[in-house]
Amino acid sequence: MQNRRDFLNLLCRGTILTGLAATTGVLAYRSVKSGNCELGSSCSNCGKSDNCSLTEAVLYRSTVWQLDPAKCIQCGRCATNCVMTPSAVKATHVFAMCGYCDLCGGYLKPDTKNISTAAENQLCPTSAIKRKFVEDPFYQYTIDEPLCIGCAKCVKGCSAFGNGSLQLQVHHDRCKNCNQCAIARDCPADAYSRVPASKPYLLQGIESKPDDKQIG
């Protein structure tokens, strides 16, 4: 009786172990052996990233959450739905795209009478955009990152009236990289996705900064 039970136990243990090993094997093979390619489904001639000769293919070993500014509709949920307060999503200024305008649609309220830095003229609910005179007629606009709540008001203003140099991005020093991003779940535009940690930004107009440490 005791022997039979022990044998059954052993059998079950063996089965579970085999099952676990098989699952791990299949998943770990994909994760470790070949890594993953950031080209993803956009590249059709793949299957074996080991033999890939394309230079633009980037292998990665982990992912982070990021939103695609091209899809963003500035609904404001990035500010309200992040598990962090304030949100880990921040307006990010791509200076290379900025027109350095005096009349900045992302900085000033649309009905502003006079262009000035007065608080009642500022579009940003937390006054997180700093305006600095560069030279006639250019002004530099900088996001005061800790003050920004990621509401996308300036993003909407900039894309409507300007060049779209203000864009929302998940800032990875603040993002907890939740297993399932709470904003991604509620994003109406489906703009969020897991992106390679080696290329963690999806800004329009500039190449995201590649980080050597991250490339596996």
Add this chain to the structure above:
Amino acid sequence: MKKIFALVFLVFLFAVQFMNAYGIQRFPKPEFESGYVQPETLMPNPRAEVLAIMDIVVLIFCLSVVSWLVIKKRSRNKVFWMSLFALAYFGFYREGCICSIGSIQNVTLALFDTSYFIPLSAIIFFVAPLVYTLFFGRTFCAAVCPFGAIQDLVAFKPQKLGARLNAMLGVIPYVYLGLAVLYAATGTDFIICRYDPFVGIWRVNASFGMFVFGGLLLVSGIFIARPYCRFLCPYGVLLNWTSRFSRKHITITPAECIQCRLCKNSCPYDAIDMPVTGKNPDDKRTMGRKLIFITFLIPVLMLVGGWTGSRLHEQLAGVNGKVKLAKQILNPVSDKNQAETFEMEAFKSAGKQQSQAFAEAADVLHDFYIGGWILGGFIGLVFGGLIAGLLITKHHTDYTPNKGTCLSCVRCVDYCPVKVT
């Protein structure tokens, strides 16, 4: 020669395309005369990848040490200190991500969706505790999981619930697991993470609702020890079943049980099987009848469950984003005063075809139809098992920890008067 020509032409076309895009998109930077230097766009780096390996190392270290403390040292005190360490590291330092409970969903999604990239740490966090449990019992629950650790701290006045109540509440984790797998497999949501009660506490930063959720759970945890672990945790289901076949397991007594009953009230989790001697286990006729009843009951319950699940598949799929969108396209906001939903606004601005959105939703609905059958059948099986468990009483003589539900916390050991000889 032809090939080269074609290639050159292609490159030329590409260049023209690029020029166009370049000309319009990255439109001219102002020419500054004052020597102004353009600042760099702020892009903070994510957490270094090496640290993910550290997580794995710490996990394996904790599992090994705790298993050794439970099986060999049999020391509640040391296990307690290890649990504090796990609470500090996996809870407050790693802030709850990655965790083994949530990794069920990563593994499921990776199995069903080959385009999903599963990080190595998620695989290890899923597999390692199960493997350790298969050999040493639920030592992961004892002092590695931060969920268990924080609930253990508040279990001041644990009350006995009784076998029946325990068994009935014990069904909830199975349902939770089934739903979590269904929603992860269909790529809808990670519900375990969504209703993670303690993540706000780890991060000391969450919405009011999340704090209330975690706080109330801890309050109920004063009287019902480890309510999450026993009556909610979906990973606990897997650990429960692997632990039943574990090679070694904590024992209350290091030698022979002397039936002194001193340990009877020591377990806050009602995980000690009392001796059952009242009924005659050898009554083969009653036993046989019960067995026949159960063999009939379980398939019936599974069928009924599966059918119900498949009937409910539209309701289950209702939370899927694609299905939601398709519904909104079918029933647009009729009221003029009501603003268009953000989803519709985004859909329109993306310029996707309606037919494509419907086709995607139909795919998801089909998945949920099949998933509904499986989930329903699984829940039917669980209820069948519950009834079987309540009907059949196993005969045994000693006070032993139940291998399935015992969390290896080593509290009972201190109550046993028998010492190693």
Add this chain to the structure above:
Amino acid sequence: MVNIDVIMKQKIIILAALTVLLVLIIFAVKDFFFSKPGNSNPYEFELDKVRTGDTSMAVWAETHQFKTTLEEIHGITTDASGTIYISGKDAVEMLDAEGKETGKFPVEGTAFCIALNQEGNLLLGMLDHIEIWNNAGKQLSRWNSCGSDAVITSIATRGNNVFVADAGQKVVYRYDKKGNLLNKIGLKDPATGVPGFIIPSAYFDLGISNDGNLWVVNPGRHSFEKYTFDGKILTSWGKASMAMEGFCGCCNPSNFAMLNDSLFVTSEKAIERVKIYNADGSFNSIVATPDLFEPGTKGLDLAVDKQNRILVLDPVKLMVHVFEPK
């Protein structure tokens, strides 16, 4: 007795704790299956408020919409016979005054702007160079590239002079008819008071008034600047404002056309509107308000035909809006 009390108390405690647990579970289930994400944005940018213009002020009414068959359209011009020329991706299309297609010919690349010279030939701005075509679809000549950074956004011609607006290099070129560069206009020069063009986005228009001078939009300064053909600045006007009287956004107007040789018809992006200004820069009237266009429409090129109708090219709806006085 004491014992029973203890048991009762214990049961109540268990019941209470279990209730809390069940309430939490019910709450989670309700939240998951029955909650909807809110559809209000506490940080809403009330763009629609700005975008609605006062239509009662409009003294012009839309009378026709001419559809085009091109897949991408950028420039519009008309000739003395009333023919409308539309340039765009890979082709130029011709419509008669009633909007009926009378011809179409292919070009290589995208013609971002179009102008007619006195011989009735078409000058096309092809990103970085000018091409001259006749209206039968034959390429007559192709000028040298203005440079790799060039983005040609507008052409105007009078007599022997061809003026080309290059938004990429922020300058206006004056060529002769053969394509020889005569001089550059608008380069910043504090000595002569030329402020230099500020062009944050690829919209930069010019035109010639009947007094024989060149008008150039300086979009970043929200102004019109008047130059002699030699590049001497004469005057400028313009006001930055979201209100009707001014030019909105970072850089506007995006396009303009001359009406009756003395009035300026202007179009703006961001707040898509078409307005008329007097020659002295004072606000005259509204032609089209934003509700006529899709939000985000950019590059409403303008032309005035021989019947003095205002033609507005709509690159998003791919059509020409025709306006006549009410």
